[in-house]
Amino acid sequence: MKLFEINDAIKQIMDKDDLDPIAMKDTLDALELTRDEKLDSLAAVIEKTNSEVTFLKDKIRKLTDQKHFAENRINNLQEYMTGILDEANIKKLQTKNHILKPRNYRDKTIVSDGEKLPQEYKIKEEVVKIDRQKIYQDLKDGKEVAGAHLKPNRKTTIS
Template sequence: MNLFELNQAYRDLEERDDLDPEMLADTLDSINDTREIKLDNIATWIDQNKSQIEFSIKRIKELQNDKKTLINQTIKLQEYMTQVLDDAGIKTLQTKKHILRTRNYKASVVVDSLDKLPDEFKKVSTETKADKVRIFKILSTGQEIPGAHLKPNRGTVIK
């Protein structure tokens, strides 16, 4: 393979999202390239993935904020519309595009102070979690704990 074909092979792999880890490793192994060039291309691919991940995280936050803004705006607009109809004593209003009707929904419960609430109206929940810090300390001394083990964590730093 010439340099252009090798670069295209890496780009083709980047665009595929149907490869499981074993298939990806087999495909990378099949590319006839020196170890250094192959690993350099993989490191570049990882850098691109990390950039895309950062962009996606930022975009998700922006979209969540937009969603929250629209939800709050919609609630305020509905409250305003209901208030205008109530102030005018109108139960039903027909416009060119909509039929507006005020109605009563199930009342919402508002708890002003949990401390003042009698115990009979409080729910207590507990969550059971593993104490991973303590488990790590014990396992790292060579002791065994049923239901837990240390998993090696190796990686390569890309600079």
């Protein structure tokens, strides 16, 4: 029996006046036990899924850190290798597995202090943000806001 069917059956039994009180109690107890077991199972699934989400968030953070470490390592090794080849004035080096050729790329633009830059080098961007707090308050106060509405947000706490 599904949870909603159990709830409906409990309501129907409660609405009947002609049932024997002992039979009614036994039936309600059986239905409530079934419902409670199913709800307990749902709570266990939610807790397990929350644990998985936490695990995945931690895993993503660790993998992101590993990625940044690997990218920094590549950059440092590239700079080191290029420095060695430049110091030896080598334009091209054939090794057993690779051909190494230092070359010039477009210079990097480094901005050490953005406050000191003249205004001509600054771009003003306008960012439009939605004031959800104001929308919420206006809707709660009974005002109509085109393009927005309140949606009930009910959840069950599990402890």
